Amino acid sequence: MTLHKNALLASAIALALGAGFATAPAAARQPDQAQQAESAKHGNDKHGNDKHDNGKHDKNGNADKARADAQAREQKARADQHAQAQRQQAEHDQAARRQAADRQARQRDDARREAQQRDAARHDIDRRQAAQQNDARHQAQQRDAARRDAERRDIARHDADHREAARREADRRAQAQRDADRHEEAVRRDQARRVSTAEHARRVELERRREADYRRYVADRRIAESRQIAALQSQRRAQQYAYQQWYWQQQQAMQARWTPRAGYNDPYYYAPVSYRYLRDGRYYTADRYTADMLQQAVRYGYQMGVRAGNADRVDGWRSDWRNNFAYQDASYGYNGYYVDQREYNDYFRQGFQRGYQDAYGQDYRYGTYYGNQNGNNDVAVILTSVLQSILGLQQY
Template identity: 50%
Template sequence: MGGNQPGRRDDRRDDDRRNEQNRLSREVQERRIREERQRAERFQQEERRRYSNRNDWEQRYARQLREQRRNSQYRYQQQYYDRLRQQQIRFSSRNYNYYNDPYYYTPASYRYNYGGRYYETNRYGRDLMTQAVNYGYQEGLRAGRADREDGWRSDYRNSYAYEDANYGYNGYYLRQDQYNYYFRQGFQRGYEDGYYGRYRYGRRSGDGDYAITATILAVILGLQLLH
């Protein structure tokens, strides 16, 4: 994501002061922690199960790519698997303290529509939604470039990263299906930019990574301020 700018830091300090003044009650905080802990634990258990079975799937998919002589796509998929493994190691070794996380006591400041229903979130949830789109865009760029290098037809759905859509997610702040949705929205657009060698949907950000443009991001997220 882009580097911190002075104006953004000032905005966040103002947000922090408002959050302290409007902090959620301990009862609401406890309920949110309890619900999210259950979701995170279910997700992480499922990820461990999938991780233990992933090698067989990887080998079959890798064999298919080699038979199709898609060498660039094969290298990209191996790199994505490696990023997932490293993520699993980081999350597994992390001692998470819910009570030190301001997400759990910060009131909602946005609403958004997903699947025909409205949901509310605060700026920490907003940041994770943004991360999902940008991680998806970056992975899509890599996958699209790989298919172009291999002379393969454009087919963003036939990518394990698109199907998986969990990179960057650890069970917190958003439901998994929502994170997957925003990741795939970014992936589809990144793939198109990578495959056709253009930057219609994204740009290189200040830290050297690619990020989707603010205009496209706003359309995808559809966030509305509550106040």
């Protein structure tokens, strides 16, 4: 703003000086013309008025001198003003040059700072990109290490599972061999000791009654089974429905495999009493066929309970073993031989309850879960200690 005002002032001074120099010659010419006219007038009257003209000429000379002095002073003043205007213009030009130089210096400083800022920003970007790349490499290395660790753990877990499965299978086979050995030993003992003729006749009559009662039960059970399957379909319990279908098919297959009794020659009729077991606080005697059937009831009950518990858990159904049809039926594996159906049902349900709880809660406190074995799903075996705690079976 100051520079603009100074420029306007200098322009005004220059215009004033130009006007002064332009009018000065004209003003000087006007006295000269007047003087010439006056001289001509005086010349015409010279001869007639010489005395008078000489006096008047002296006066005119003094006036001319005064005018010349005034003109000289005016010209000096104008020259001084012009010189001052030139000095002011020079000072103004110098100030403008200094301001331009300062402005250029500031512009260079600003440009240098901007360049430094750009360099710093570019350096910061490069540094962040390098850090990101390092982080990405580090994370990739961590992921690779975690993947390798997971693979090693999976391999180790697979090996451990395989070894555990092999150990369990060996244990199962060893137990099966021990059971077979005990069975053979029991057969030899039975052959050495036979029951009396009266006991033989009592067992024959008892078995006929048991078998007839069970045949009637099987006929009535089909109606209840059909109602149970229809209810499962309406409840959309796919896994439990599949299990019930399988349960019914297995029952039918077992019945088809059962062979008629060997009449009076069935070894059971002659088998001596060789065990006792505890039930409801009382001890009961049993031969080896009865003892085997009672143990079978507990084992089958546990296996069926595991299947039913897994089905309800997968279906998202509440834990409800009491209302399961297999628990209510409790006759899986029973054929009307060796024990009363009610007694078989009781021990089956004790095994079923424990198997259901183990499978539904997936903690297996009462048995061992083998999974799929030889095409059979949900293979599970109740612990021998648990089986013994339920039956309390003691051999004579």
